[in-house]
Amino acid sequence: MIRQCSILFGCLALGELIVWLTGIKLPSSVIGMLLLTLFLKLGILKLEWVRGISDFLVANLGFFFVPSSVALMLCFDIIKAELLPIIVSTVASTALVLVFTGWTHQIMRKNGLLRK
Amino acid sequence: MDYLENKYFLIALTFIVFYLAKLLQKKTGLVILNPILVTMILLISFLEVSDIDYETYYEGGKFIEFWLKPAVVALGVPLYLQLESIKKQLVPILVSQLVGCVVGIVSVVLIAKYMGASTPVVVSLAAKSVTTPIAMEVTQALGGIPALTAAIVVCVGIFGALFGFKVLTWGKVGSPIAQGLSMGTASHAVGTSAAMEVSGKYGAFASLGLTINGILTALLTPIVMELLGLL
Numbered sequence: 001m002i003r004q005c006s007i008l009f010g011c012l013a014l015g016e017l018i019v020w021l022t023g024i025k026l027p028s029s030v031i032g033m034l035l036l037t038l039f040l041k042l043g044i045l046k047l048e049w050v051r052g053i054s055d056f057l058v059a060n061l062g063f064f065f066v067p068s069s070v071a072l073m074l075c076f077d078i079i080k081a082e083l084l085p086i087i088v089s090t091v092a093s094t095a096l097v098l099v100f101t102g103w104t105h106q107i108m109r110k111n112g113l114l115r116k
Numbered sequence: 117m118d119y120l121e122n123k124y125f126l127i128a129l130t131f132i133v134f135y136l137a138k139l140l141q142k143k144t145g146l147v148i149l150n151p152i153l154v155t156m157i158l159l160i161s162f163l164e165v166s167d168i169d170y171e172t173y174y175e176g177g178k179f180i181e182f183w184l185k186p187a188v189v190a191l192g193v194p195l196y197l198q199l200e201s202i203k204k205q206l207v208p209i210l211v212s213q214l215v216g217c218v219v220g221i222v223s224v225v226l227i228a229k230y231m232g233a234s235t236p237v238v239v240s241l242a243a244k245s246v247t248t249p250i251a252m253e254v255t256q257a258l259g260g261i262p263a264l265t266a267a268i269v270v271c272v273g274i275f276g277a278l279f280g281f282k283v284l285t286w287g288k289v290g291s292p293i294a295q296g297l298s299m300g301t302a303s304h305a306v307g308t309s310a311a312m313e314v315s316g317k318y319g320a321f322a323s324l325g326l327t328i329n330g331i332l333t334a335l336l337t338p339i340v341m342e343l344l345g346l347l
Contacts, residue, residue, distance in 0.1 A: 026338075029188035030335075033192040036196075037192040064183045066159070066177075067174065067180050075264045086228065098284055104208075108208035
């Protein structure tokens with residue numbers, strides 16, 4: 001458990017360091033995630049060294065953002081004031097993402113198969 | 117009433133309500149009863165009724181929220197495990213993710229802006245398609261309202277889970293891989309769980325979409341927003 005936490009928080013701390021050094025506008029956690037993948041791929045870290053805690057965290061990802069979703073009570077006023085733009089843009093954009101992602105993948109695969 | 121402001125009580129309450137909400141969804145099988153949504157509504161109602169402000173709740177809540185960042189780092193493990201399947205279809209997956217990511221950011225931002233939303237709200241909507249920890253971090257880095265992003269992301273997930281497959285059928289997206297991928301790309305973990313219910317293959321590609329779009333959105337949102345002149 002201590003080893004698992006050392007690795008996980010080590011990657012996160014490296015991510016924080018990179019953000020601090022470069023001022024890059026990226027979440028330190030995303031950099032930490034990519035570093036963890038890289039270290040696993042390079043064989044510097046073994047999968048079983050992080051498996052327990054990472055499985056637990058990934059399986060319960062949803063729970064950890066409950067406190068931040070409760071912060072919605074702080075922005076009732078904004079949502080009330082801009083309800084229509086928020087709903088329309090979100091729903092329309094989500095439908096567009098679904099269709100465009102699907103189309104692109106289908107077209108790319110079709111062309112790939114024809115070439116073969 | 118002071119006891120209700122005790123941080124350990126509030127932490128325990130958060131655990132218990134979420135546990136019961138998960139149980140409720142399992143029992144009913146209703147997608148709309150998303151545990152995060154149910155917990156959010158119940159906790160906000162409780163805090164409003166007992167006149168506890170968010171700052172007091174956050175005294176306990178911050179210990180739960182603390183684990184968000186390590187949890188995002190932990191997503192590196194499923195990503196590593198999927199490297200092989202990504203490699204096999206690298207180009208179609210990457211290109212479709214790239215298209216989905218950019219379409220998602222640009223369309224939501226332009227529509228909201230056109231309909232008169234204020235800049236902080238527009239910024240908070242940009243990362244709406246990806247899983248909350250990443251979306252909130254992006255919003256935070258861009259100076260939006262993370263709380264608003266969290267709420268929107270949950271709603272996007274529920275919309276995708278409820279109507280995603282219908283939209284895909286209307287849009288003539290028929291291939292199982294494309295459908296799974298799209299569900300994860302557009303509506304993150306909630307859409308992925310809906311895809312997982314169809315079959316494991318759908319679910320695997322949905323989680324791929326959720327991971328890659330999460331990374332791309334984190335990487336590209338600042339650039340796209342800058343190009344759109346919104347930063």
